[in-house]
Amino acid sequence: MGKDHHPKDHVSSPSRTIGMRLFLIYVLLYLGFMGIVLFRPDVLSWRPLGGVNLAIAYGMGLIAAAFVLSLIYMVACRGISQDT
Amino acid sequence: MLYDSSPMAIAIFASFVLGVIGLSFWLGRKGQSAKGYYAAHGEIHWFVNGIAFAGDYLSAASFLGICGMIAFYGYDGFLYSIGFLAGWIVALFVIAEPIKALGKFTFADALDARFNSRGIKFAVAISTLIVSIFYLIPQMVGAGHLIVPLLGLPHAVGVILVGVAVTLIVVTAGMVSTTWVQFIKGSLLVFFCGVLTIMILNRGLLVNAGQQGDEDLRPQVHTRTPEGRVLVNGRPQTKENDLRPVGTLHALPAKYGDARETGPLRPLEYLSTLEESKIVTWSAEKHTDEKGIHTTYMPTIREGKDLLKPGGYFKGLSSGSLTDRLNFASLMLALFCGTASLPHILIRYYTVKDAAAARKSTVVGIAAIGGFYVLTLYLGLGAMTSGYLDPTSTNMAAPLLAKSFNETLFAVISAIAFTTVLGTVSGLIMAGSGAVAHDLIENCFGVTMNDHEKVRAGKIAAVFLGVAAMVLGILFKNFNVSFLVGWAFHIAASANLPALVMLLFWPRTTKHGIIAAVTVGMVSSLGWILLSADTFEKVYGLPRGDSPIPFSQPGLVTIPLGFLVLVLVSLLTPRQEPHQVRA
Numbered sequence: 001m002g003k004d005h006h007p008k009d010h011v012s013s014p015s016r017t018i019g020m021r022l023f024l025i026y027v028l029l030y031l032g033f034m035g036i037v038l039f040r041p042d043v044l045s046w047r048p049l050g051g052v053n054l055a056i057a058y059g060m061g062l063i064a065a066a067f068v069l070s071l072i073y074m075v076a077c078r079g080i081s082q083d084t
Numbered sequence: 085m086l087y088d089s090s091p092m093a094i095a096i097f098a099s100f101v102l103g104v105i106g107l108s109f110w111l112g113r114k115g116q117s118a119k120g121y122y123a124a125h126g127e128i129h130w131f132v133n134g135i136a137f138a139g140d141y142l143s144a145a146s147f148l149g150i151c152g153m154i155a156f157y158g159y160d161g162f163l164y165s166i167g168f169l170a171g172w173i174v175a176l177f178v179i180a181e182p183i184k185a186l187g188k189f190t191f192a193d194a195l196d197a198r199f200n201s202r203g204i205k206f207a208v209a210i211s212t213l214i215v216s217i218f219y220l221i222p223q224m225v226g227a228g229h230l231i232v233p234l235l236g237l238p239h240a241v242g243v244i245l246v247g248v249a250v251t252l253i254v255v256t257a258g259m260v261s262t263t264w265v266q267f268i269k270g271s272l273l274v275f276f277c278g279v280l281t282i283m284i285l286n287r288g289l290l291v292n293a294g295q296q297g298d299e300d301l302r303p304q305v306h307t308r309t310p311e312g313r314v315l316v317n318g319r320p321q322t323k324e325n326d327l328r329p330v331g332t333l334h335a336l337p338a339k340y341g342d343a344r345e346t347g348p349l350r351p352l353e354y355l356s357t358l359e360e361s362k363i364v365t366w367s368a369e370k371h372t373d374e375k376g377i378h379t380t381y382m383p384t385i386r387e388g389k390d391l392l393k394p395g396g397y398f399k400g401l402s403s404g405s406l407t408d409r410l411n412f413a414s415l416m417l418a419l420f421c422g423t424a425s426l427p428h429i430l431i432r433y434y435t436v437k438d439a440a441a442a443r444k445s446t447v448v449g450i451a452a453i454g455g456f457y458v459l460t461l462y463l464g465l466g467a468m469t470s471g472y473l474d475p476t477s478t479n480m481a482a483p484l485l486a487k488s489f490n491e492t493l494f495a496v497i498s499a500i501a502f503t504t505v506l507g508t509v510s511g512l513i514m515a516g517s518g519a520v521a522h523d524l525i526e527n528c529f530g531v532t533m534n535d536h537e538k539v540r541a542g543k544i545a546a547v548f549l550g551v552a553a554m555v556l557g558i559l560f561k562n563f564n565v566s567f568l569v570g571w572a573f574h575i576a577a578s579a580n581l582p583a584l585v586m587l588l589f590w591p592r593t594t595k596h597g598i599i600a601a602v603t604v605g606m607v608s609s610l611g612w613i614l615l616s617a618d619t620f621e622k623v624y625g626l627p628r629g630d631s632p633i634p635f636s637q638p639g640l641v642t643i644p645l646g647f648l649v650l651v652l653v654s655l656l657t658p659r660q661e662p663h664q665v666r667a
Contacts, residue, residue: 051356
């Protein structure tokens with residue numbers, strides 16, 4: 001690279017802003033799951049999805065959410081040039 | 085249990101392993117410079133790197149450990165899948181691009197980019213070595229377990245076999261061959277697990293699958309006498325008098341009437357049918373007397389709906405035990421924070437050309453890894469009801485599930501599982517050898533080396549790490565591999581993440597703050613694990629009650645401690661001028 005590079009550059013870049021917003025969305029989803037498991041485990045037996053219980057539906061949903069958010073991130077960052 | 089080996093299984097297995105080693109020799113021609121050896125010249129295509137991420141990350145813990153934990157305890161194994169994948173969100177959104185831009189060969193390069201401090205290099209190199217070794221242990225344990233039923237050889241032989249193969253792969257061509265081995269392994273693993281899942285759904289659920297005649301619900305007793313003899317139910321263990329395979333569906337839902345099988349099921353239908361079924365699970369109880377060590381395997385008929393929610397392994401989640409809840413919260417925090425702190429994952433960001441490629445390869449990795457983790461649920465539940473589980477080993481569930489279909493599939497899945505270990509261990513030994521040769525010898529101790537010497541130092545370090553991995557793999561034979569990997573995540577998250585995140589987001593961070601955070605995070609998490617009730621019971625053979633630690637999983641305390649130490653020490657030490665980045 002050979003140029004001055006401060007970690008702060010990466011925090012303030014447009015892709016970081018998008019990334020942090022998506023990160024917060026996922027953290028809320030993850031905390032929601034942990035909160036239910038820790039404090040309302042009885043709710044996890046509820047079967048909202050084709051006879052599948054909430055424990056499995058939420059778990060699968062977290063995996064799917066990770067993929068969807070990562071796709072959104074990739075699309076959103078397409079126009080941003082920061083190939084440092 | 086005693087296993088027979090089949091020539092076909094041996095042939096398939098040998099062709100996989102020799103093929104992988106041969107490929108690494110062939111690719112080895114390209115990796116002779118230091119940049120080639122440590123970072124594959126930064127020329128790996130982002131898609132290949134993304135699948136290699138999956139190959140690197142989907143270790144024995146993900147394949148053997150999670151499937152086994154689901155097969156024996158139900159939903160709680162899937163919690164590991166959820167946590168392991170969630171960690172990639174931290175890697176993608178917070179870490180990927182800065183680590184690519186700041187580093188060169190190793191994780192220490194990135195943390196030290198602003199300061200050029202020997203202290204940082206030393207602390208991070210030691211942390212990399214400790215995390216890599218803790219991650220290596222379960223991979224080697226898993227390799228040993230695979231060899232027993234496949235080749236009929238002792239566990240230790242499997243450990244030595246994988247140790248030698250991996251050391252050869254790493255020493256021949258470093259990151260180039262490691263990347264391709266991981267790419268091939270990642271592709272094969274996800275593809276064949278998909279095939280296995282389709283076969284599970286197509287078979288549907290069967291009452292007493294795999295059992296000869298009626299279901300046998302009598303307890304089984306395994307005894308090891310003081311003289312070293314093995315007894316099964318009081319008589320010497322032979323192929324005729326061995327432990328019975330277990331794991332059956334006891335009854336289908338009422339709507340199936342007297343039917344003993346469902347026929348093919350759709351993915352959601354499989355889960356909902358299982359939830360309304362009754363399943364026989366087996367647990368082990370150990371006691372010792374003058375006649376030897378006795379392990380009694382006890383069957384329990386359980387409702388499917390109880391197995392498909394948390395509480396089978398983390399029992400306190402259903403009973404409300406504070407200790408188990410803290411253990412659970414701590415584990416989930418460590419899994420979330422740990423992925424982005426694993427040195428062998430982070431070094432893969434140096435094998436692509438730029439930040440955009442780093443981003444794209446992470447997305448590909450998340451797709452492959454996420455898809456695989458969805459499959460683990462079906463693989464684990466399929467094994468739970470296959471009638472082929474070995475009651476003595478939670479780690480063998482996935483290969484034995486394949487055996488319930490046919491021997492060829494068993495050989496293929498076992499060979500893939502073995503290459504799974506090869507791929508992950510190669511990455512770990514690469515990370516460890518980079519820490520020793522590049523961070524410690526060259527940057528920290530100031531030994532000047534030319535390009536050729538740097539590569540040679542890395543190769544010598546790789547051989548030493550390979551030998552250490554073999555010894556530890558034999559010593560930790562009886563642990564569930566997912567459980568062991570959990571420890572590596574705690575140490576990585578406690579030692580590395582606070583320094584990495586604060587370096588990126590808090591300009592007041594000083595080099596002393598980073599050194600203190602890495603050291604305190606590493607020592608506190610390691611100390612906590614060594615003093616925990618789990619270690620007292622399973623490693624030292626002491627009563628759990630003797631442990632001075634309130635709960636076994638350290639992350640809930642040691643990760644925040646790392647952040648706190650960094651902030652306090654940074655505030656107490658002078659701010660440094662940013663250093664010119666060398667990368």
